[in-house]
Amino acid sequence: MEENIKVEDDIKVFGFWIYLMTDLIIFAVLFACFIVLRNSTFGGPSGHELFRMSSVLIETLALLTSSFTCSLAMFEIQQKRKNMATFWFAVTFALGMVFLFIEFSEFSELMDKGANWQRSAFLSAFFTLVGTHGLHISVGLLWIIIAIFRVWLRPLSAFNVCNIFRLVLFWHFLDLVWIFIFTVVYGTGHLL
Amino acid sequence: MYQKTLSLRIFGFIASFILTVAAFLIIIHPGLFHLENRAAIVIILSLALLQFIIQSIFFLDLGRETGPQWILAFFISTLFIILIIVFFSIWIMDHLNYNMMPMS
Numbered sequence: 357m358e359e360n361i362k363v364e365d366d367i368k369v370f371g372f373w374i375y376l377m378t379d380l381i382i383f384a385v386l387f388a389c390f391i392v393l394r395n396s397t398f399g400g401p402s403g404h405e406l407f408r409m410s411s412v413l414i415e416t417l418a419l420l421t422s423s424f425t426c427s428l429a430m431f432e433i434q435q436k437r438k439n440m441a442t443f444w445f446a447v448t449f450a451l452g453m454v455f456l457f458i459e460f461s462e463f464s465e466l467m468d469k470g471a472n473w474q475r476s477a478f479l480s481a482f483f484t485l486v487g488t489h490g491l492h493i494s495v496g497l498l499w500i501i502i503a504i505f506r507v508w509l510r511p512l513s514a515f516n517v518c519n520i521f522r523l524v525l526f527w528h529f530l531d532l533v534w535i536f537i538f539t540v541v542y543g544t545g546h547l548l
Numbered sequence: 549m550y551q552k553t554l555s556l557r558i559f560g561f562i563a564s565f566i567l568t569v570a571a572f573l574i575i576i577h578p579g580l581f582h583l584e585n586r587a588a589i590v591i592i593l594s595l596a597l598l599q600f601i602i603q604s605i606f607f608l609d610l611g612r613e614t615g616p617q618w619i620l621a622f623f624i625s626t627l628f629i630i631l632i633i634v635f636f637s638i639w640i641m642d643h644l645n646y647n648m649m650p651m652s
Contacts, residue, residue: 370619373619373623374622377626380626384634387634388633388637388638391637392637392641409575413569416572420565424557431553532603535568536600539592539593540593540596547578547585547589548585
C-alpha cells in the first residue's frame with residue numbers, strides 16, 4: 357500500500373514527464389507551422405469550407421470523457437479493484453476508438469473532396485498536426501490493450517502500477533494537446 | 549485521501565465539459581453572443597487556456613508533488629519555450645508575408 361501511494365514520486369515518472377514535455381515541444385512546432393500557413397490555401401479550400409464542426413464536437417467530447425474514465429481506472433487500481441479498473445480501461449479504449457474512427461472518416465471525406473495534403477501548404481500543415489496527434493492516439497490505444505492485460509493477469513505490484521500510471525499521464529497529455537487542436541485548428545478555422 | 553482525488557477528477561471533467569461546449573457554441577454562433585469573429589477567437593483561445601490549466605491541475609495533479617516540485621518546474625520552463633517558439637514564429641512569419649507580398 358505504501359509503495360502505491362508513493363508511485364507519483366518515482367524517478368521513472370519524472371523521466372516520462374521529460375518525454376511528455378519534449379513531445380509537447382514537437383506539437384508546439386507543428387502548431388506554429390500550422391498557424392503560419394493558415395492562409396496559404398493556394399486557391400484550394402479553406403478550413404471554413406472543409407470542417408464539419410458537429411463531428412469535431414463529438415470527437416472532442418469522446419476524448420475528454422476517455423481522459424476522465426482513464427483517471428477513474430487509475431483510481432480503481434489504487435483501490436486494488438481489478439475488475440472495475442479493467443472495465444474503465446475498456447471504456448477508455450472504446451471512446452479512443454470512437455475518436456480515431458471519426459478522425460479517419462473525416463480524413464477520408466477530405467480526400468474525397470480532393471483536399472489531400474498535396475493540395476496546399478495549409479492542408480499539409482493540417483494533416484501533419486492532426487495526423488501526428490492521431491498517431492499518438494493509436495499508440496496510446498495499443499498501450500491501453502497492454503495495460504488491460506497487465507491489470508488482468510499480473511499482480512498490482514509497484515512496478516505494474518507505475519507503468520499504468522505513466523499510461524494515464526500519456527492519455528491525459530493527449531487530451532491536453534487536443535484542446536488546442538480543437539480551438540486553434542477547427543475553431544479559428546471555422547471562424548475565419 | 550482517495551475520495552478527495554476522485555471528487556477533484558469529477559470537478560475537472562465537468563468544468564472541461566462545460567468549457568468545451570461553451571467554446572463550441574461560440575464557434576458555431578458568434579452572432580448569438582454579439583461577438584465579432586476576432587473577439588470570438590480571443591474568447592475561445594482564453595477558454596482553451598482555462599481548460600488547459602484546469603486539466604493540468606485536476607487530471608495531471610500538477611503542483612501536488614511531495615517534496616521539491618521538479619515536475620512543475622519542468623512543465624513551466626517547457627511552456628516558456630513553447631511560448632517563444634509559437635509567438636515569435638507567428639510574429640516573424642506574418643510580417644515576412646506582409647513585407648514580401650505586395651497587395652493591390
